[in-house]
Amino acid sequence: MDHLIEKTINTRDIYKGKIIDLQIEDVLLPDGGKSTREIVRHPGAVAVIAVTEDKKALMVRQYRKALGKVITEIPAGKLEKGEDPLESAKRELLEETGYTCREMKKIASFYTSPGFADEIITVYFTDSLIYKGEQNTDEDEFIDVLELTAAEISELIEKEEIHDAKTMYAAMYLQMKYDR
Structure with missing residues (x-):
């Protein structure tokens, strides 16, 4: 499954709220390319x-x-x-x-x-x-x-x-x- 994993290069905190936080992550793709991910962080x-x-x-x-x-x-x-x-x-x-x-x-x-x-x-x-x-x-x-x-x-x-x-x-x- 390692061939599917994206590696985080950089993380930027965009918003910190009462319920959620928002981060932008720059990632290295399995094929060597780069992309950006928008991620909502939630405490569960x-x-x-x-x-x-x-x-x-x-x-x-x-x-x-x-x-x-x-x-x-x-x-x-x-x-x-x-x-x-x-x-x-x-x-x-x-x-x-x-x-x-x-x-x-x-x-x-x-x-x-x-x-x-x-x-x-x-x-x-x-x-x-x-x-x-x-x-x-x-x-x-x-x-x-x-x-x-x-x-x-x-x-x-x-x-x-x-x-x-x-x-x-x-x-x-x-x-x-x-x-x-």
Whole structure:
């Protein structure tokens, strides 16, 4: 696989933000040529597939400015610096939905856009929910909480109200887990 590797010649920091950093890297290609890569650096994220006793998935509906529309997603959020992903997943679940859980299990992790970003999302599953009360969202977050059946999730995917990879992954996971 070494014949595929690009070697970094130079890195320039373009932007350092609250959520992402942007770098430009000059690279030496495997054939000796040179190119430039724009790379989004992200601290990573977590997402939670949370299922109620009656087999409904907890979802959150919120406006996504980058898309210019409201979409429905599984609870998720950015890792804080030095934060354990499992603890982050539990924190995000509670903040966004008002639920905690007795146990949570890691089921997968994946890169969101490996062509230009290093963000990796770790996905957890729980079906041992405990309702604690109201959400505790960030001051700039406005979220509705939903409990959806598999049929309702499929309908929202068709309408493109569920329109992100992590939530579509969750829908496939739930289908495999409960429709066997």
